[in-house]
Amino acid sequence: MGKKQVLIVDDDTRNIFALTAVLKSRSIPCLSAGSCADALHLLTGDHNIGVILMDIMMPEVDGYETIAAIRALPGNEQLPVIAVTANAMVGDREKCLEAGADDYISKPIDVDKLLLQLQQYLSV
Numbered sequence: 001m002g003k004k005q006v007l008i009v010d011d012d013t014r015n016i017f018a019l020t021a022v023l024k025s026r027s028i029p030c031l032s033a034g035s036c037a038d039a040l041h042l043l044t045g046d047h048n049i050g051v052i053l054m055d056i057m058m059p060e061v062d063g064y065e066t067i068a069a070i071r072a073l074p075g076n077e078q079l080p081v082i083a084v085t086a087n088a089m090v091g092d093r094e095k096c097l098e099a100g101a102d103d104y105i106s107k108p109i110d111v112d113k114l115l116l117q118l119q120q121y122l123s124v
Helices: 013-025 036-043 063-072 092-098 111-122
Strands: 005-009 030-033 049-055 081-085 103-106
Touching (some): 005 036, 081 092, 092 103, 103 111
Parallel strands (some): 005 030
8 A cells, every 4th residue: 555644734835845845855755735624635535644744723724623523534533643833832732632633743843853753653
C-alpha cells in the first residue's frame, strides 16, 4: 500500500507550502487540505494517511471541530492528530488534547521536534 502520508490541514497556503517542503525534503509523502470539508473528503478516500497535522485556528470550522468530525468518521477514531497552533498560552495544549488531538506543537514550528513527533506515528 506504500508509505503512510501526512495530511496537513491548514487554511494558510504559506503554512502548507512550508510544511510540505520540509516533509518532502525528508521523503515523507503528504497531502494538504485547506478546510474541514477538504480534510474529511480526503479521509474518505484511499490515501493511506498515517497522521494529521491540524491547524487549530481556521475560519468557519476550527481545528477543534475538525478533530471531532474526523473522530466521528468510521475507522478514524485512532488516527493520530497533532494539533498545530500559534496559541502557545497556558492551557492550550490541554485544550487540544481534550478536543481529541494526540499531540501538540506550537508555531513557529520546531522542525526537529515535529520530525520526532512524526517518527513515533509513521516510523519514518
